[in-house]
Amino acid sequence: MKLSVALLGLNAAYNAGIVSAAPLESWSTKSGASLSAVDMFNTAIEWNDKYWDDEAGYLITPSEGSGRYDSRHSAWYAPQLLARNGPGDVAKAIRIFDNVISGQYLDRTKQWYGDYQGAPSQPEPGTLVYPDDGPYSSWDPNIRDFVGCAWIVALNDYAHLLPAATVSKVENSLHIAAKGDLYRVGGVDGDNSYPCYSNPWLMRTILQNWVGARVGDANLTKSGENFAQEIYNLWSMHRTLSEFNSPTYAGVAMWALALWNKYGTSDSLLKKYGPDMLTYSWKELGELYNANLKNVAGPWDRSYGYNMKEYASLIGAVIWGTIGREKAPVPKNLLSMYHQDDFAFYPLFALSMPEMVKYLPAKVKTNLLKFPGEHMYTSQAYSPPFDTYPRNITTWMSDNVTIGAETVSEHVVGGPAINPSQFTPAVIQWAIDDYQIGAISHWVTESSIHAVAAPGSLKISYPNTTSTDGPVSFNFLFSGLNVPNGFNVTGLEGVPGLNVKLTTNALPNYTMTYNTDHSVNEFSFYNITYTMPESFTGVPYLSLHIV
Ligand SMILES: *[C@@H]1O[C@H](CO)[C@@H](O)[C@H](O)[C@H]1NC(C)=O
Numbered sequence: 205m206k207l208s209v210a211l212l213g214l215n216a217a218y219n220a221g222i223v224s225a226a227p228l229e230s231w232s233t234k235s236g237a238s239l240s241a242v243d244m245f246n247t248a249i250e251w252n253d254k255y256w257d258d259e260a261g262y263l264i265t266p267s268e269g270s271g272r273y274d275s276r277h278s279a280w281y282a283p284q285l286l287a288r289n290g291p292g293d294v295a296k297a298i299r300i301f302d303n304v305i306s307g308q309y310l311d312r313t314k315q316w317y318g319d320y321q322g323a324p325s326q327p328e329p330g331t332l333v334y335p336d337d338g339p340y341s342s343w344d345p346n347i348r349d350f351v352g353c354a355w356i357v358a359l360n361d362y363a364h365l366l367p368a369a370t371v372s373k374v375e376n377s378l379h380i381a382a383k384g385d386l387y388r389v390g391g392v393d394g395d396n397s398y399p400c401y402s403n404p405w406l407m408r409t410i411l412q413n414w415v416g417a418r419v420g421d422a423n424l425t426k427s428g429e430n431f432a433q434e435i436y437n438l439w440s441m442h443r444t445l446s447e448f449n450s451p452t453y454a455g456v457a458m459w460a461l462a463l464w465n466k467y468g469t470s471d472s473l474l475k476k477y478g479p480d481m482l483t484y485s486w487k488e489l490g491e492l493y494n495a496n497l498k499n500v501a502g503p504w505d506r507s508y509g510y511n512m513k514e515y516a517s518l519i520g521a522v523i524w525g526t527i528g529r530e531k532a533p534v535p536k537n538l539l540s541m542y543h544q545d546d547f548a549f550y551p552l553f554a555l556s557m558p559e560m561v562k563y564l565p566a567k568v569k570t571n572l573l574k575f576p577g578e579h580m581y582t583s584q585a586y587s588p589p590f591d592t593y594p595r596n597i598t599t600w601m602s603d604n605v606t607i608g609a610e611t612v613s614e615h616v617v618g619g620p621a622i623n624p625s626q627f628t629p630a631v632i633q634w635a636i637d638d639y640q641i642g643a644i645s646h647w648v649t650e651s652s653i654h655a656v657a658a659p660g661s662l663k664i665s666y667p668n669t670t671s672t673d674g675p676v677s678f679n680f681l682f683s684g685l686n687v688p689n690g691f692n693v694t695g696l697e698g699v700p701g702l703n704v705k706l707t708t709n710a711l712p713n714y715t716m717t718y719n720t721d722h723s724v725n726e727f728s729f730y731n732i733t734y735t736m737p738e739s740f741t742g743v744p745y746l747s748l749h750i751v
C-alpha cells in the first residue's frame with residue numbers, strides 16, 4: 205500500500221513535468237548541513253507527516269487552533285516537502301500552495317488584506333458570524349509573516365521543482381501579503397506592529413525586502429530598508445532585541461535573522477545589520493543557557509512554560525540543530541509535548557541551520573555543550589511605547605540553580621503582549637533531582653515591578669503600586685514536581701530540592717492552592733500568594749534567599 209501511494213506520487217509528479225527523482229538527502233548534502241540539523245529535519249518532518257490529511261490537503265491542527273486544519277502549519281510544510289523531495293512530496297506542496305492561497309484575503313479595503321486564514325473552515329472575518337474585533341480576533345496579522353517567510357524559502361531555494369504556474373501564483377500571493385503587511389501601523393486600529401515586537405518585525409523586514417526585489421516593487425524594497433533601520437536603531441541601544449530572551453520568540457528572531465543574512469538583497473541594510481544582530485543573539489544565549497538544567501534562565505519576556513524539557517520551544521530547535529538532540533532542551537517524548545504546535549516549525553529551522561551557525565561564536569557552542577560555571581549576566585532591553593524606561597536585566601547562573609529578573613514599568617500589566625501567562629519578569633529554576641526541574645515564577649499583577657537577581661537571591665518590590673483588582677499581592681507559581689517521592693510542598697520555604705528563606709513586609713500568612721485548570725500554559729502548578737496589609741502605604745517587597 206505504502207509503495208503504491210509512493211509510486212502514484214512519483215507518476216503524478218512526472219506527468220506534470222516536474223523533476224522529482226532527487227535523492228532523499230538532496231537538501232542536506234547540497235547545503236552542507238550538520239548531522240544534527242539533518243536529524244532534526246527528518247524527525248520533525250516525519251512528525252508533520254503524521255498530521256497530513258491527504259483527503260483535505262492540509263495538516264490537521266495538533267492541539268488548539270481555529271479549525272480542524274491548520275493553514276499556517278500547512279504553509280510551513282510546503283517548503284519542507286520541497287526540501288525533502290521524496291516520492292509525492294512536490295505534488296503535495298503544490299496542493300498546499302493552492303489550498304492556502306485560496307484562503308488569502310483579497311479585499312483591499314480590509315485591515316486583514318493579504319493575510320491568510322488560520323484554518324480553512326474560518327468564515328470571512330468582519331461578518332456577523334465571525335466579527336472583527338481587531339488584530340488577533342477572527343484574524344491574526346502575523347500569519348502573513350509566518351507564511352511569507354516560509355514561502356521565501358520555497359521560492360528562493362526550490363522553485364526549480366515547481367511548475368511555472370505555481371511559481372507565479374506563489375509570487376503573486378506573497379506580493380499581496382507584503383502589501384497587506386504595510387497596512388500595519390503600531391497603535392493604529394488596534395495594531396501592535398512596533399519595532400519592539402521583535403519577531404514579526406524581523407520577519408516583515410525580510411518579507412518586504414525579498415518580495416520587493418522579486419517582483420520589482422520599489423515601495424516594498426524601501427519599506428524593508430526602513431524596517432531594518434528602525435529595528436537596528438532600537439537594538440543598538442543595548443544590543444538586545446526588545447522581546448528579550450523568550451525561549452520561543454528569540455528562536456523565531458534568530459530564524460528571521462538567518463533569513464535576512466541568507467536571502468536579503470546584497471546591498472541592503474538587512475545584509476549590513478543582520479550578522480551583528482544574529483551574533484549577539486547567540487552570545488546572549490551562550491550567557492543565559494544552563495547546560496546542566498537544559499534550560500534558558502530567566503527573565504523571559506514571553507514564554508510558554510517553565511521547563512524547556514517539557515515543551516516545544518524554538519530556542520530548543522536552534523540548540524538541537526547546533527549540538528544534537530541528546531544535549532538539547534527539547535522534550536524526550538514527542539507525544540504530548542506542551543506547546544507542541546511549534547514542532548511543525550522545526551524543519552524550517554533545520555533548513556536555516558547552515559546559515560545560522562555561520563555566526564555562532566566558538567565559545568557559545570562550548571557553553572551550549574557544557575555549563576561554563578557560576579556567573580552573573582546583566583543587560584538592558586527597551587520596548588517603547590510600552591516601557592517607561594529600559595528594563596534592567598539581572599541573571600545569576602550557577603551549576604544547578606538560576607535566578608533571572610528584570611525591572612519594568614509599563615502602562616499595562618503583563619508585558620507588551622499584555623499576557624501574564626507569557627510575561628515572566630522573575631523566575632528561579634533549579635534541579636529538584638537528576639531529571640526534574642523546579643521553577644518558581646513570579647505571576648505579574650502590577651505594571652511596575654522592580655525585580656533584581658543577585659548571587660543566591662531574588663528581590664522583588666513594587667515602587668509604584670497601581671493594582672486595582674483587590675489587595676496588593678505577590679503571586680508565585682511553583683511547578684516541576686511531577687513525581688513527588690513523598691515531598692509535601694508547603695510554600696516558598698517548602699519546595700523540593702531548594703532551601704529558600706523568605707523576607708517580606710507582606711502578611712506572613714500566605715495562601716497556597718494547587719491549580720489544574722490549565723489556564724496557564726497548559727501547566728498544573730501551586731499558586732503561593734502573599735498579601736499586603738490593607739492599610740500599608742510604603743513600598744511592598746518580598747525577597748528570596750537560597751540558603
Ligand atoms: C508604499 O508603502 C507605504 C508604507 O511604507 C504605504 O503607506 C503606501 O501606501 C505604499 N504605496 C503604494 C503605492 O503601495
Ligand SMILES: *[C@@H]1O[C@H](CO)[C@@H](O)[C@H](O)[C@H]1NC(C)=O
Pocket residue numbers: 593595596611
Ligand atoms: C538600570 O540600570 C541603569 C544602569 O546601571 C541605571 O542607570 C538605572 O537607574 C537602572 N534603572 C532601574 C529602574 O533600576
Ligand SMILES: *[C@@H]1O[C@H](CO)[C@@H](O)[C@H](O)[C@H]1NC(C)=O
Pocket residue numbers: 613614615651652668670
Ligand atoms: C506610576 O504608575 C502610573 C500608572 O502606570 C504612571 O502613570 C506613573 O508614571 C508611575 N510613576 C512612576 C514614578 O513610575
Ligand SMILES: *[C@@H]1O[C@H](CO)[C@@H](O)[C@H](O)[C@H]1NC(C)=O
Pocket residue numbers: 603604635636637638701
Ligand atoms: C546542586 O549543587 C550543589 C553544589 O554543587 C550540590 O551540593 C547539590 O547536591 C546539587 N543538587 C542537585 C539536586 O543536583
Ligand SMILES: *[C@@H]1O[C@H](CO)[C@@H](O)[C@H](O)[C@H]1NC(C)=O
Pocket residue numbers: 690691692
Ligand atoms: C505529607 O503530607 C501527608 C498528608 O498530610 C502526611 O501524611 C505525610 O507525612 C507528609 N509527608 C512528609 C514528608 O511530610
Ligand SMILES: *[C@@H]1O[C@H](CO)[C@@H](O)[C@H](O)[C@H]1NC(C)=O
Pocket residue numbers: 711713714715
Ligand atoms: C491573614 O491574617 C490577617 C490578620 O492577621 C487576616 O486579616 C487575613 O484574612 C489573613 N489572610 C489569609 C490569607 O489567611
Ligand SMILES: *[C@@H]1O[C@H](CO)[C@@H](O)[C@H](O)[C@H]1NC(C)=O
Pocket residue numbers: 647679715719724731732733
Ligand atoms: C493565585 O492566587 C491568587 C489568590 O487567590 C489569585 O488572586 C491569583 O489570580 C492566582 N493566580 C493564578 C495564576 O491562578
